[in-house]
Amino acid sequence: MLIFAHRGASKALPENTVDAFKLAFEEDADGIEFDTFQHPEGIIVFHDKTLNRTTNGRGFLLSTPLSELRQLDAGLGTRIPTLVETLATVPKGKWCNIEIKQLTDADSWVSEVRHTVASSGIEVEKLLISSFNHHWLKQIRELWPEVKIGALSASYSLQPCYDAHMLRAYSMHIALDVASPEYVQQALAEGFDVFVFTVDEIEDMQRLAAYGVTGIFTNVPDIARSIFK
Template sequence: MRIYAHRGASKDAPENTLKAFCLAFSQHADGIEFDVYQHENGIIVFHDRTLRRRANAEGYLLETPWSTLQTLDIGDGERIPTLNETLGVVPTNKWCNIEIKHLVDVKRWVNDVKAALSQSQIAIEHVLVSSFNHHWLKAITDLWPEVKIGALSASYELDCTASAKALNAYSVNIALDAVDKTFVQTVLSEGFNVYVYTVDEPKDMEMLAQWGVTGIFTNVPELAKRVMAKRASAKDAVSDKS
């Protein structure tokens, strides 16, 4: 089961910062998940529409000049990173899930992401683009069919693969509160991967692994890797006895 660090190792470091991303990889996460906004000065990594929670400042992210955003402390002296800076700390053979929070110019967004990837060590095969706005995802895949798409949802739809089919998606990314075993079996049987967010409890990690999900998004990647290692050891022990 693939372990993505949700906004980096966000239990141990400020979310969506280079510190959180580097820590996640030092904890052996398979990949990182992070949120992006298309600011007038480029793609920046941040979760909220406003600055209050993360920067203890007033105002909206997109209404604030980049020169000002660069000065804000979002925890432990960390600054808001750009997409280029974020991709620059992802090691070879690791994954990243780019969740889009704001997008205006799809063509410019695709070109900017491609340019950032060309300067990083990441293979396009290890990039997953997701959003709750499936119109954005459709526009992206029309321009960039090579990129993997994650159909993000917080709902267990009556037809749980309809969006994935419409987007020719790689995966369905579903909320933990909405998923069950039947959902996982249905999505996998129809040829899509299943990722579940946000999974921080060992019991839930074990359950999802038993169901065969492709991966999880977690704030505690170190714990998740330990749980999966313990599970693998237990299976090996049973196999040796048989």
């Protein structure tokens, strides 16, 4: 079972920061998951629309110049990273999952991500692109046919695999609350890898492993690795 560090090793260090990503790999995570906004000055790794929760700044991320964002404290003296800085933390052979929180222009987004991935040496085969906004994923699928798409969902749909089929997705990323054995088995049977978020309790990790899920997103990759060595 693959272990993805959710926003890095975010239980121990500030979420979506270079330090959290580095620690995740030190703790032997198979990959990292992180959130992105298409800022006018380049893709930024951040979760919220506003700066208030995780930094010492105030206001909206997208309306703040990059030069100002770079001065903010994202926790314990860390900084808000760019996509370039984030991908630079990924060792050879490891996975990364880019979750899209905001997208303005799919063409420029794909161009920037493809260039950054190639420059950083990330293996495209171990790159996942996910979002709750399936319209964005559809655009990316059309522009980047070979990339792996992860269809995110936090609800138990009447047709669980419908969107994943429409997107020609590689995987389904589902919330812990709806990860029943029936749901997981149906998705696997229909040809999708299954990843579950956000899984921090040992009992849940063991239960999901018994269901046969492909991987989990967790804030505590060290604990997950101690269970799945």
